[in-house]
Amino acid sequence: MTQKVALVTGAARGIGLATSKLLIEQGWKVAMIDRDASELAIAAEPLEQGFPFEYDVSLPDDVDKMAEAVISTFGRIDAVVNNAGVADFRPLAETTFADWRRIMETNLDGLFLVSQATIPALKKTKGALVNIASISGLRASTLRVAYGTSKAAVIHLTKQQAAELGEFGVRANCVCPGPVRTKLAMAVHTPEIIAAYHDAIPLNRYGTESELADLITYLCSERASYVTGQVIAADGGFESTGVGLPALRG
Numbered sequence: 001m002t003q004k005v006a007l008v009t010g011a012a013r014g015i016g017l018a019t020s021k022l023l024i025e026q027g028w029k030v031a032m033i034d035r036d037a038s039e040l041a042i043a044a045e046p047l048e049q050g051f052p053f054e055y056d057v058s059l060p061d062d063v064d065k066m067a068e069a070v071i072s073t074f075g076r077i078d079a080v081v082n083n084a085g086v087a088d089f090r091p092l093a094e095t096t097f098a099d100w101r102r103i104m105e106t107n108l109d110g111l112f113l114v115s116q117a118t119i120p121a122l123k124k125t126k127g128a129l130v131n132i133a134s135i136s137g138l139r140a141s142t143l144r145v146a147y148g149t150s151k152a153a154v155i156h157l158t159k160q161q162a163a164e165l166g167e168f169g170v171r172a173n174c175v176c177p178g179p180v181r182t183k184l185a186m187a188v189h190t191p192e193i194i195a196a197y198h199d200a201i202p203l204n205r206y207g208t209e210s211e212l213a214d215l216i217t218y219l220c221s222e223r224a225s226y227v228t229g230q231v232i233a234a235d236g237g238f239e240s241t242g243v244g245l246p247a248l249r250g
């Protein structure tokens with residue numbers, strides 16, 4: 001049987017690394033993409049079926065070279081996990097255009113570019129796109145004008161992709177993680193934010209990288225063959241509890 005190939009961006013650590021490891025356990029080869037060359041090399045080293053590719057998804061030339069390199073190495077791509085992301089928490093008035101662009105360049109432009117460059121390969125395999133957004137794309141809050149807006153756009157871009165790619169047998173779905181203790185989250189979550197999340201989330205805790213990887217790998221797989229255009233939060237119930245007033249609790 002032909003071994004399937006996944007391309008995972010932001011694979012050097014966090015949710016992208018956990019997803020790469022689980023895909024490998026499930027029999028896939030993984031092209032692990034990251035711009036942090038040293039961390040990527042360390043992450044991929046023990047993974048026999050994990051292959052590091054150092055590229056920056058926010059740079060159009062890099063993305064073209066990345067797609068060429070992955071296709072010439074493996075000859076096929078069966079799933080693309082658009083996971084690379086950057087976070088930044090600051091008030092609207094203090095968000096400069098440079099801050100805004102830095103977030104959009106990776107979270108939205110990068111996802112668009114990687115998808116465009118790999119869709120021809122996905123059409124050949126009737127493969128899957130899995131885009132990683134966030135609960136910040138589903139629910140607005142303070143301090144996330146750029147991050148939350150980039151993730152809301154990822155949610156809609158996924159639906160656009162599903163609408164256009166369905167006739168080619170290509171599925172596109174979106175995963176919205178709740179808080180997970182990765183380097184990205186810990187850079188912006190203060191102890192107060194961590195405590196407040198524990199309180200506001202029905203399951204009363206952060207998620208883990210492997211809980212996210214389980215959902216992402218499911219959406220990559222044939223088991224999800226009739227699932228497309230969906231936005232699924234793995235968030236301990238945070239998104240579903242719209243009126244989470246402490247005063248309404250028993």
Ligand SMILES: NC(=O)c1ccc[n+]([C@@H]2O[C@H](COP(=O)([O-])OP(=O)(O)OC[C@H]3O[C@@H](n4cnc5c(N)ncnc54)[C@H](O)[C@@H]3O)[C@@H](O)[C@H]2O)c1
Pocket residue numbers: 009010011012013014015016033034035036055056057058083084085086087105106110132133134135136176177178179180181182183184185
């Ligand atoms: N951790 C959370 O609480 C949380 C919550 C919601 C959504 N997310 C989303 O999940 C995804 C993964 O986040 P994480 O927490 O694992 O983050 P992380 O910071 O641990 O890992 C992100 C990886 O992406 C890489 N990366 C960033 N920009 C890149 C670029 N332009 N080109 C190539 N590589 C790039 C980084 O080098 C890093 O290795 C992100 O899209 C993030 O927005 C995370």
